[in-house]
Amino acid sequence: xxxxxxxxxxxxxxxxxxxxxxxxxxxxxxxxxxxxxxxxxxxxxxxxxxxxxxxxxxxxxxxxxxxxxxxxxxxxxxxxxxxxxxxxxxxxxxxxxxxxxxxxxxxxxxxxxxxxxxxxxxxxxxxxxxxxxxxxxxxxxxxxxxxxxxxxxxxxxxxxxxxxxxxxxxxxxxxxxxxxxxxxxxxxxxxxxxxxxxxxxxxxxxxxxxxxxxxxxxxxxxxxxxxxxxxxxxxxxxxxxxxxxxxxxxxxxxxxxxxxxxxxxxxxxxxxxxxxxxxxxxxxxxxxxxxxxxxxxxxxxxxxxxxxxxxxxxxxxxxxxxxxxxxxxxxxxxxxxxxxxxxxxxxxxxxxxxxxxxxxxxxxxxxxxxxxxxxxxxxxxxxxxxxxxxxxxxxxxxxxxxxxx
Amino acid sequence: xxxxxxxxxxxxxxxxxxxxxxxxxxxxxxxxxxxxxxxxxxxxxxxxxxxxxxxxxxxxxxxxxxxxxxxxxxxxxxxxxxxxxxxxxxxxxxxxxxxxxxxxxxxxxxxxxxxxxxxxxxxxxxxxxxxxxxxxxxxxxxxxxxxxxxxxxxxxxxxxxxxxxxxxxxxxxxxxxxxxxxxxxxxxxxxxxxxxxxxxxxxxxxxxxxxxxxxxxxxxxxxxxxxxxxxxxxxxxxxxxxxxxxxxxxxxxxxxxxxxxxxxxxxxxxxxxxxxxxxxxxxxxxxxxxxxxxxxxxxxxxxxxxxxxxxxxxxxxxxxxxxxxxxxxxxxxxxxxxxxxxxxxxxxxxxxxxxxxxxx
Numbered sequence: 001x002x003x004x005x006x007x008x009x010x011x012x013x014x015x016x017x018x019x020x021x022x023x024x025x026x027x028x029x030x031x032x033x034x035x036x037x038x039x040x041x042x043x044x045x046x047x048x049x050x051x052x053x054x055x056x057x058x059x060x061x062x063x064x065x066x067x068x069x070x071x072x073x074x075x076x077x078x079x080x081x082x083x084x085x086x087x088x089x090x091x092x093x094x095x096x097x098x099x100x101x102x103x104x105x106x107x108x109x110x111x112x113x114x115x116x117x118x119x120x121x122x123x124x125x126x127x128x129x130x131x132x133x134x135x136x137x138x139x140x141x142x143x144x145x146x147x148x149x150x151x152x153x154x155x156x157x158x159x160x161x162x163x164x165x166x167x168x169x170x171x172x173x174x175x176x177x178x179x180x181x182x183x184x185x186x187x188x189x190x191x192x193x194x195x196x197x198x199x200x201x202x203x204x205x206x207x208x209x210x211x212x213x214x215x216x217x218x219x220x221x222x223x224x225x226x227x228x229x230x231x232x233x234x235x236x237x238x239x240x241x242x243x244x245x246x247x248x249x250x251x252x253x254x255x256x257x258x259x260x261x262x263x264x265x266x267x268x269x270x271x272x273x274x275x276x277x278x279x280x281x282x283x284x285x286x287x288x289x290x291x292x293x294x295x296x297x298x299x300x301x302x303x304x305x306x307x308x309x310x311x312x313x314x315x316x317x318x319x320x321x322x323x324x325x326x327x328x329x330x331x332x333x334x335x336x337x338x339x340x341x342x343x344x345x346x347x348x349x350x351x352x353x354x355x356x357x358x359x360x361x362x363x364x365x366x367x368x369x370x371x372x373x374x375x376x377x378x379x380x381x382x383x384x385x386x387x388x389x390x391x392x393x394x395x396x397x398x399x400x401x402x403x404x405x
Numbered sequence: 406x407x408x409x410x411x412x413x414x415x416x417x418x419x420x421x422x423x424x425x426x427x428x429x430x431x432x433x434x435x436x437x438x439x440x441x442x443x444x445x446x447x448x449x450x451x452x453x454x455x456x457x458x459x460x461x462x463x464x465x466x467x468x469x470x471x472x473x474x475x476x477x478x479x480x481x482x483x484x485x486x487x488x489x490x491x492x493x494x495x496x497x498x499x500x501x502x503x504x505x506x507x508x509x510x511x512x513x514x515x516x517x518x519x520x521x522x523x524x525x526x527x528x529x530x531x532x533x534x535x536x537x538x539x540x541x542x543x544x545x546x547x548x549x550x551x552x553x554x555x556x557x558x559x560x561x562x563x564x565x566x567x568x569x570x571x572x573x574x575x576x577x578x579x580x581x582x583x584x585x586x587x588x589x590x591x592x593x594x595x596x597x598x599x600x601x602x603x604x605x606x607x608x609x610x611x612x613x614x615x616x617x618x619x620x621x622x623x624x625x626x627x628x629x630x631x632x633x634x635x636x637x638x639x640x641x642x643x644x645x646x647x648x649x650x651x652x653x654x655x656x657x658x659x660x661x662x663x664x665x666x667x668x669x670x671x672x673x674x675x676x677x678x679x680x681x682x683x684x685x686x687x688x689x690x691x692x693x694x695x696x697x698x699x700x701x702x703x704x705x706x707x708x709x710x711x712x713x714x715x716x717x718x719x720x721x722x723x724x725x726x727x728x729x730x731x732x733x734x735x736x737x738x739x740x741x742x743x744x745x746x747x748x749x750x751x752x753x754x755x756x757x758x759x760x761x762x763x764x765x
Contacts, residue, residue: 007706007707011706011708014726014733015709015723018719018723019715019722021722022716022718022719025614025718030614036606036716036717036718039717042642042643043602043606046635047511047512049638147642
């Protein structure tokens with residue numbers, strides 16, 4: 001008697017659901033891509049492996065039994081016979097030739113001991129890897145590599161370290177693959193301001209490259225505002241930008257801009273091959289590793305006397321977190337000025353200084369209390385407190401680091 | 406009239422041997438009855454006689470043709486088949502099925518050859534056997550294709566009450582209780598066609614991605630050293646420290662495993678019948694198996710049977726489901742209870758005797 005058909009149907013439906021769940025896990029990347037293929041290949045490799053034909057434990061046990069058997073002993077020679085009185089005669093003969101018997105047994109014993117020692121040596125030699133054939137060794141090494149690869153693919157990403165690496169890689173991919181349907185140009189205009197305004201805002205900063213011999217490269221040049229200033233100040237300048245739409249716009253406007261990602265683009269430049277680098281609102285898009293790699297590369301690629309200008313959001317002003325910083329979905333983390341200063345000094349730049357920029361709108365700051373209307377001491381305390389809050393909340397929104405190589 | 410049985414190999418834990426013992430208890434109610442085997446495990450020397458002793462069995466004044474030899478066909482053994490074919494007694498075949506040779510070819514070509522010749526020998530016996538008894542329709546179809554005329558599906562005698570009355574080994578109970586997490590149990594010989602390697606893959610997926618706290622116990626004799634070595638190397642290399650290689654164990658220890666387990670699983674790709682399925686139902690365990698051979702008809706809809714060809718991820722998903730979905734578990738246990746009730750040992754004994762009466 002089988003289960004009623006409704007039960008059978010519901011078990012069939014369950015199996016379908018389980019299969020769908022497996023497909024879903026595969027789509028979601030919960031399983032490594034070649035999970036089952038790797039497991040099959042792993043077992044096939046083991047199945048095809050030629051294991052040593054000898055079981056050394058068995059060999060050793062047998063030799064151990066020989067060791068335990070003890071020496072040849074003439075007393076164990078049997079005198080039993082079915083002939084009446086025969087055993088007496090045998091025993092008598094045995095006594096007569098005992099000396100000869102013992103001599104022969106001693107010879108046999110020496111021979112047996114030598115054979116046993118030789119066998120032990122053979123077992124030891126067979127067990128050492130050096131005695132294996134070359135083909136076996138290669139096979140074993142291949143098996144180890146295969147095992148490692150399978151381990152990395154199947155188990156690696158479930159360890160804490162593996163998971164962290166995977167998360168970082170996924171994050172980096174998410175940022176790089178961020179491909180919004182809206183126009184980057186519209187985004188920049190709405191939140192960073194019109195191109196003309198930006199040019200005015202950065203005109204003083206571009207002066208930091210005064211007297212620097214080109215080329216100066218503006219990394220992450222966006223719509224090219226700072227690049228335009230550089231072309232005025234230095235002449236020999238160009239831009240690098242990762243957003244293809246912005247690259248296209250710059251090129252259409254006749255600006256020397258090419259497509260590229262900061263670290264990899266810089267890596268391809270000859271050492272001491274450039275006079276300066278500018279990164280305006282760029283470093284907050286880099287991963288921690290990307291940032292340290294970039295500073296190290298900059299120290300190598302900028303020639304002595306050259307200059308690097310980095311301008312970014314100032315995390316010491318809490319105002320920025322309510323306004324600029326989280327407006328851009330591709331920002332990763334703000335970079336603390338003290339840390340950036342430290343990085344450039346460690347990387348070997350001779351002169352590094354900070355410049356505070358973009359003060360908060362005065363109307364947003366806490367206003368001082370009018371001294372004429374209240375007790376002088378109280379007003380001074382309130383105003384001093386206001387100033388401390390203003391410092392914390394409303395410090396300059398950006399800072400620039402100017403480093404000379 | 407005398408009934409004796411012949412098996413190729415008598416070994417503890419072997420399903421065919423177990424079946425022969427059940428039948429012997431039944432036949433001894435009628436008169437003297439013995440089991441003869443070509444290969445006898447040392448533990449069974451008191452119980453089973455060598456095949457060459459068969460001729461010495463006292464027959465009194467009866468003609469041999471009055472007697473019946475019940476022959477268990479389960480593996481290739483040319484000498485045993487020649488012996489059977491040369492006997493004047495009437496023959497009743499109990500066909501347990503013969504494992505597929507292909508699965509053994511990479512590990513033991515000589516053994517694979519024996520299985521292949523065994524299948525041919527069973528076919529040669531078709532003209533000699535009075536009737537063939539076999540526990541599944543899957544086997545029956547195979548026998549009819551070989552030319553057997555009178556094939557009868559007869560459920561093996563599985564005495565669940567006796568199994569459930571075994572007192573579990575106390576130390577094993579303590580040891581198993583100390584394990585945290587649910588336990589999956591496989592009971593069966595570690596042979597290639599039972600695909601414990603597939604089960605290992607499914608368990609690797611289960612314990613890596615789905616239910617990390619799960620355990621799997623592989624219970625059963627590894628009868629093929631070359632396969633055992635590879636399987637265990639695989640388990641080592643996958644670092645499956647929650648997979649327990651239990652090996653062959655006595656009934657008291659086995660009882661402790663049956664009682665500790667949360668589900669019974671098999672990945673087998675060839676079964677003529679699957680007795681542990683009934684045992685699992687006897688111990689109220691949900692079952693996860695694959696649709697090969699006589700497995701689906703033995704499970705009878707009272708367990709999860711994954712379609713043939715589906716990968717170990719689907720099997721792992723099913724194992725996770727029976728371990729974590731309490732309502733499903735309860736439903737499968739209830740279905741299993743109904744299913745096992747249709748395998749009454751007494752009804753099976755009565756049916757066996759009826760078939761013998763038909764021949765006698």
